[in-house]
Amino acid sequence: MKKILIELSSLKLALIGLLGLFIIVLWGTFVQIDLGIFYTQKKYFQSLVIFHTFSNGIKIPIFFGGVVWGALLTIGLMTTLITRIKWKLKNAGLILIHLGLIALLLGSFLTGKLAQESQLILREGETKNYSINRNQPELLIRLPQENNLATEWVFPYHLLKPGAHLQIPGYLDIHIKSFYLNSAIKRSIIPNSQLNGFGKHFNVIPIPLNNKTEGNNTISMIISIYSTNNTLLGNWVVTQGIDADQIVSVQEKSIYIKLRDQRIYTPYTITLQDFSHDVYPGTTVPKNFSSLVTIDHPKTNENRDVLIYMNHPLRYAGNTYFQASFGEKNQLSVLQVVENPVWLFPYFSSLIIALGLFLQFLISFSRFKGKTS
């Protein structure tokens, strides 16, 4: 056991880890030009293995991903702390530096796993209690009820795979027949007898993935819907390309189905009061973009106005709202919402490393001074 720990704490292994990270950072930087940030992060930095996909769809592993190299370095640092560094006061600086580096690597791993980005799109005067993530649509099944209420079943993106069997107990079973990561929607002249809903009148054509612009892919699925007694009710197309409900009649009830952008709900609402797009006088050069919003949090009785503008995001209840874009003749504002529960990790780890370096310097300096005197 000790032999393995010593082997893992070798400087050679740490250097291999560093070299691996260096290679994928460099590689990812160049690939990002074609692949975009979102897919580069997923493929190179947040994966165990980097795969190459041939034109016929066959994948082969070609290199380890960021998770493996990061884990190698973290394990190396941890085992060094256990086996090679003696836990004495004179080594306090070294211990802190190692702990800081472990926290930094762990923080970046957790950020990749836990951080979530979405967009809050508001028209002037509009109020919302959710932001959307276009990259990960969800399948919504809605059963309207009285008093403007509805029972909703939301199947998140990670469950939507070809062959998956989704179930609404007592109502229906859904089988995902086809799943397209990107598709084009075209109006069909002759109704498609194989499909129900708008699939009869709109063709969904699979097209190659558009990696360049994030969120520009239109995810679509063909699903088969069965009643609880296993009778096929028909096949439907659900797509991000058409923002409309489709009705499935089950047990004399109308059930609405839709593939919509993922919604991330908050316990508070945000209202866009005003969006401003300022330009330098006499030019069309943008000077400032700002959104005046009102936060209304019923649980805390909080109701206040906040101005969000370039480099001045709103940090509220674990979310950070950045001014990202605008539209509709300056009547619409797009705020990028970042939820990162471990956002303090880099700050803490940097502080620990700085403290460690300072202590190490102090200890070495006092030792040197002791020798000379």
Place this chain on the structure above:
Amino acid sequence: MRLITLLILAYCLNPVFIQSSPRPITVAPQKRDLTPIIVHSDQLPFIVTISSTWIKLTPNSMQLDRYFLYRNTLTAEFSISQLETTQIDILANVNRWRNQLKLAALVNYTPKPIITPLGKAYDIIISDHPTTAIKVRIFPFKTHHYFFKFHGDKDLVKLAKYPTLSPEKSMIPEKKQ
């Protein structure tokens, strides 16, 4: 050897190769408010609430909004357009729509008056064509005339319901205390 073992392990653990479970997946139901679909147009001085099953299409230059609706194989389009005038010639418009259906022009036409939440309006239906029909609601509002028009398969146009109209919040008179 160790490296190969690690490589195979990583290959197998990659989510790409983990097949979806054949067992049915269920999620917990949630209760939510039903949010109506509202037409947001700078040019509309009132709120139009449309069906959530209608599909938004790109409007042409004369239209403010355009939607596609269907029932099984039947299809139709719904559009909203406006005319900046307080006076319109209803007969001329009826004959223009009749011409779109290749029907002969009429000499006179009396539209059906109705009352909407925004005031008096007129309903027109042209259903002389064997398969296609046009149904229009015209109403004057302030300095404009608005046209809510269905055009498509006759059976669907006949069944199609006009979207609900309501004044904007700022236009709703305050309740007396």
